[in-house]
Amino acid sequence: MAGIDIEGLATVYPNGVRAVDGLDLHVADGEFFALLGPSGCGKTTLLRTIAGLEAASEGTVRIDSADVTRVEPGKRGVAMVFQDYALFPHMNVSENITYPLKVRRVAAATRADVASRTAGELSLQGLLERKPAQLSGGQQQRVALARAIASEGKVLLLDEPLSNLDARLRLEARTFLKKLQRDLGITTVFVTHDQAEALALADRIAVMDSGKLRQLGSPREVFARPVNTFVANFIGSTPMNLLPGTVTTSGTGAVSVAGGSLPATTGSVPADAEVTVGIRPEYLTVVSGDVTGPALRGVVVVAENLGTQSLVTVDCDGTLVGVTVPEEAEPTPGTAVVLTAPASRVLLYDRNSGELLARQPATVAS
Numbered sequence: 001m002a003g004i005d006i007e008g009l010a011t012v013y014p015n016g017v018r019a020v021d022g023l024d025l026h027v028a029d030g031e032f033f034a035l036l037g038p039s040g041c042g043k044t045t046l047l048r049t050i051a052g053l054e055a056a057s058e059g060t061v062r063i064d065s066a067d068v069t070r071v072e073p074g075k076r077g078v079a080m081v082f083q084d085y086a087l088f089p090h091m092n093v094s095e096n097i098t099y100p101l102k103v104r105r106v107a108a109a110t111r112a113d114v115a116s117r118t119a120g121e122l123s124l125q126g127l128l129e130r131k132p133a134q135l136s137g138g139q140q141q142r143v144a145l146a147r148a149i150a151s152e153g154k155v156l157l158l159d160e161p162l163s164n165l166d167a168r169l170r171l172e173a174r175t176f177l178k179k180l181q182r183d184l185g186i187t188t189v190f191v192t193h194d195q196a197e198a199l200a201l202a203d204r205i206a207v208m209d210s211g212k213l214r215q216l217g218s219p220r221e222v223f224a225r226p227v228n229t230f231v232a233n234f235i236g237s238t239p240m241n242l243l244p245g246t247v248t249t250s251g252t253g254a255v256s257v258a259g260g261s262l263p264a265t266t267g268s269v270p271a272d273a274e275v276t277v278g279i280r281p282e283y284l285t286v287v288s289g290d291v292t293g294p295a296l297r298g299v300v301v302v303a304e305n306l307g308t309q310s311l312v313t314v315d316c317d318g319t320l321v322g323v324t325v326p327e328e329a330e331p332t333p334g335t336a337v338v339l340t341a342p343a344s345r346v347l348l349y350d351r352n353s354g355e356l357l358a359r360q361p362a363t364v365a366s
């Protein structure tokens with residue numbers, strides 16, 4: 001069972017930067033795990049520390065239950081794909097793929113077998129004699145993956161492996177990567193700064209900030225129920241609305257925000273508590289006609305086409321609120337609209353700490 005267990009891990013660079021800062025993490029055997037976070041939050045450093053390319057300053061790394069914290073990189077059973085692929089320009093595809101085997105003095109005939117089998121798995125047949133410069137970006141990316149897979153590591157660490165591809169190739173590569181990981185069943189940690197990619201690929205996601213984990217959960221949990229406003233802001237292709245609000249009635253009640261109020265499961269959050277109200281544009285709806293319950297009133301400022309949906313920005317008493325609507329229902333700027341949301345989708349965060357007020361009953365089944 002090649003899981004990864006990280007306990008109290010810190011990686012401090014010689015200049016004093018604590019790039020990984022007291023991190024606990026368990027990646028299960030065979031799991032496709034995505035690591036997400038803003039630039040500079042420590043994603044690459046964490047991968048490099050798991051691989052042994054950076055030394056852990058504190059804590060332990062276990063792979064397959066064995067403590068590898070002080071084990072040299074080549075002996076950890078880890079294969080890493082770097083953001084820039086790091087292919088050897090003077091070697092052809094076959095030599096690139098089997099280089100890790102050559103280092104281990106595996107016989108040439110065996111290496112040739114591995115090269116042709118792996119090339120088959122990654123649709124690289126017919127390219128084995130080419131040099132990296134004679135390949136497209138997507139093909140180079142597959143060679144880098146093939147090399148990682150041919151090394152038969154127990155875990156695969158991928159540092160933004162799709163970032164050099166254009167949008168269409170990237171989409172193809174990500175479907176391919178997901179299928180490959182499923183077929184091989186290899187424990188994979190995948191770094192990306194593209195959260196749509198993480199939501200699409202991963203069994204679980206960790207969101208990092210300043211060397212620490214801010215949330216860990218299934219893509220659905222992290223999307224629907226961010227545990228703090230940092231994650232709420234970071235996840236989602238259209239940002240979550242975060243509105244200053246005040247609890248009007250506790251129990252099953254409502255919160256008042258600029259332009260009106262929204263229903264909320266306030267639980268034991270007391271009346272008059274000042275909160276930050278989190279509501280995704282996808283969970284707000286534009287209602288026509290009369291509404292009886294809590295609602296927001298505003299005027300449409302602008303509508304942006306997102307494909308089949310439009311993101312409509314509504315001015316609610318000076319506060320801008322985003323709501324997505326089907327493309328054909330897009331209201332014209334200047335229209336007065338009324339918005340509502342189900343109470344189960346309205347999240348309440350502590351105004352000061354930004355933490356989700358956990359006293360609310362859980363609303364999301366995973």
Ligand SMILES: Nc1ncnc2c1ncn2[C@@H]1O[C@H](COP(=O)(O)OP(=O)(O)OP(=O)(O)O)[C@@H](O)[C@H]1O
Pocket residue numbers: 013014015017018019037038039040041042043044045046193
């Ligand atoms: N060799 C180094 N020496 C000193 N500080 C470093 C070194 N490498 C990275 N850092 C710092 O450590 C922090 C984490 O860097 P890291 O490269 O792990 O971030 P990242 O999350 O991978 O960012 P990105 O999304 O931009 O790739 C940053 O503050 C960075 O400036």
Ligand SMILES: [Mg+2]
Pocket residue numbers: 043044045
């Ligand atoms: Mg990085």
